[in-house]
Amino acid sequence: MKAQVIVMPKRSVLDPQGAAVREAIHHHGLPSVKAARVGKFIELELDGTETEAQIHEVCRDLLSNPVMEDYELKVQK
Amino acid sequence: MKAQVIVMPKRSVLDPQGAAVREAIHHHGLPSVKAARVGKFIELELDGTETEAQIHEVCRDLLSNPVMEDYELKVQK
Numbered sequence: 001m002k003a004q005v006i007v008m009p010k011r012s013v014l015d016p017q018g019a020a021v022r023e024a025i026h027h028h029g030l031p032s033v034k035a036a037r038v039g040k041f042i043e044l045e046l047d048g049t050e051t052e053a054q055i056h057e058v059c060r061d062l063l064s065n066p067v068m069e070d071y072e073l074k075v076q077k
Numbered sequence: 078m079k080a081q082v083i084v085m086p087k088r089s090v091l092d093p094q095g096a097a098v099r100e101a102i103h104h105h106g107l108p109s110v111k112a113a114r115v116g117k118f119i120e121l122e123l124d125g126t127e128t129e130a131q132i133h134e135v136c137r138d139l140l141s142n143p144v145m146e147d148y149e150l151k152v153q154k
Contacts, residue, residue, distance in 0.1 A: 006118050021119065025135050033135075035122040041083050042098065045112040058102050058110075 001046040003055055006072045007064045008039035039069070078123040080132055083149045084141045085116035116146070 009015045015037050022036040042063055044055070052075055064071040086092045092114050099113040119140055121132070129152055141148040 008118065008120070021140070024139055025121075028135060028139055030127055030131055030135055032124045032127045033121050034124055037120045039118040039120075041085065041116045041118040043085070043114045043116075044102075044110050047109045047111055050107055050109040054107055058105060058107055062101055062105055063098070 001048045002076045003044040003046055004074045004076070005042040005044065005059050005063055006039060006074075007042070007059075007069050008037060008071075010068060010070055013068050078125045079153045080121040080123055081151045081153070082119040082121065082136050082140055083116060083151075084119065084136075084146050085114060085148075086145060087147055090145050 009018070018035070018037040021038055022033055025033045025036065040063075046055075052073075055073060055075065059071045059073055060066060086095070095112070095114040098115055099110055102110045102113065117140075123132075129150075132150060132152065136148045136150055137143060
């Protein structure tokens with residue numbers, strides 16, 4: 001069983017890393033990139049004995065900072 | 078138009094960040110997580126004038142380090 005967690009900065013929060021990536025892409029010769037946002041992708045391998053609520057708890061308490069970030073959890077059975 | 082880029086450490090490369098996340102999850106009380114890998118998630122907003130080959134070039138040259146990382150590109154029209 002696998003779980004994928006995507007952690008992204010909230011829309012309302014400044015994302016300097018995303019802005020830097022956008023600028024770098026422009027300098028690289030691709031001005032059609034209007035915006036870039038950079039987050040984390042975490043892949044977990046699970047043995048299947050945990051509940052989805054437990055994984056959400058880990059996402060909230062450990063993998064993301066709820067003040068600045070949102071997370072999205074996808075569990076693949 | 079949006080593009081999502083997932084950059085992950087290659088399977089053959091040590092992922093100390095992933096190992097640290099796994100240990101932290103174990104200490105948090107969820108021993109059923111057998112492995113964790115941590116990568117980057119980059120979301121690009123595009124105006125649609127670029128080719129997919131150009132985005133692949135940006136992924137290869139700018140967003141990932143091909144020696145240590147693999148990337149996956151998903152373009153949503």
